[in-house]
Amino acid sequence: MLIDAHIHLDQYKENDIPTLLEEAEHVIAVSMNLPSCVKTLKLSKAYAKVKAAFGFHPEQSLLSAAEEEALFEWIRQHAHDMVAIGEVGLPYYLRQEKAIDDSMYVALLERFIVLAKEFNKPIVLHAVYEDAAIVCDLLEKHHITKAHFHWFKGDDEVVERMIHNGYFISVTPDCTYEADIQKLIKKYPIELMMVETDGPWPFEGPFDNKQTSPWMMDHSIEVIASIKGLTTQEAARIITRNTTIFYNL
Numbered sequence: 391m392l393i394d395a396h397i398h399l400d401q402y403k404e405n406d407i408p409t410l411l412e413e414a415e416h417v418i419a420v421s422m423n424l425p426s427c428v429k430t431l432k433l434s435k436a437y438a439k440v441k442a443a444f445g446f447h448p449e450q451s452l453l454s455a456a457e458e459e460a461l462f463e464w465i466r467q468h469a470h471d472m473v474a475i476g477e478v479g480l481p482y483y484l485r486q487e488k489a490i491d492d493s494m495y496v497a498l499l500e501r502f503i504v505l506a507k508e509f510n511k512p513i514v515l516h517a518v519y520e521d522a523a524i525v526c527d528l529l530e531k532h533h534i535t536k537a538h539f540h541w542f543k544g545d546d547e548v549v550e551r552m553i554h555n556g557y558f559i560s561v562t563p564d565c566t567y568e569a570d571i572q573k574l575i576k577k578y579p580i581e582l583m584m585v586e587t588d589g590p591w592p593f594e595g596p597f598d599n600k601q602t603s604p605w606m607m608d609h610s611i612e613v614i615a616s617i618k619g620l621t622t623q624e625a626a627r628i629i630t631r632n633t634t635i636f637y638n639l
């Protein structure tokens with residue numbers, strides 16, 4: 391069984407969660423905002439396989455100053471219950487839809503980076519394409535080494551920089567049908583790779599009309615193994631070990 395390195399478990403129906411968890415060794419359950427943090431914490435207390443990460447997803451409107459303080463205060467109070475800060479990052483897709491003040495998002499992300507450093511926890515990042523270089527700048531500025539770029543997509547230059555810095559990426563089941571992701575798998579060292587579902591986000595191809603669930607990662611492992619010239623067992627062992635060490639499970 392594999393570890394799902396990034397899932398929005400709080401967005402599933404409560405009844406579906408026990409069965410879903412049977413398919414994974416552990417899941418890293420990330421949070422969207424304060425209510426999501428509270429729910430994720432509850433799930434991590436109810437199920438030993440669930441490891442919580444607390445943060446604020448960047449693809450949404452920013453909080454008021456008071457709401458932001460309340461979120462940071464809550465995370466500080468529950469820091470001993472989290473394995474990481476996340477999901478945090480920059481609003482790449484929101485920016486395609488409307489004009490936004492990027493500097494406010496960058497400032498918020500920097501606060502989370504400082505918080506992760508203060509508590510010595512890994513950080514789970516939503517930072518794709520051009521945003522990845524901005525996030526690398528911030529991580530380097532604060533000497534962060536434990537960074538996980540989930541569902542990463544970006545150009546060769548930033549890929550080289552991330553490998554050099556020892557940052558991790560995770561791939562979703564879309565690696566079974568996306569040529570760009572297969573190219574990324576070829577380039578990125580397997581020692582810096584994890585697998586995830588980002589569930590309940592839906593996938594296409596062989597996963598069309600299926601509820602996203604950890605079994606889908608078996609197919610991702612097959613793709614990784616074939617690209618890297620390994621057996622699926624070898625690839626699964628390396629990926630699981632990476633995730634266990636990275637999240638200190």
Ligand SMILES: [Zn+2]
Nearest residue numbers: 396420477588
């Ligand atoms: Zn996510």
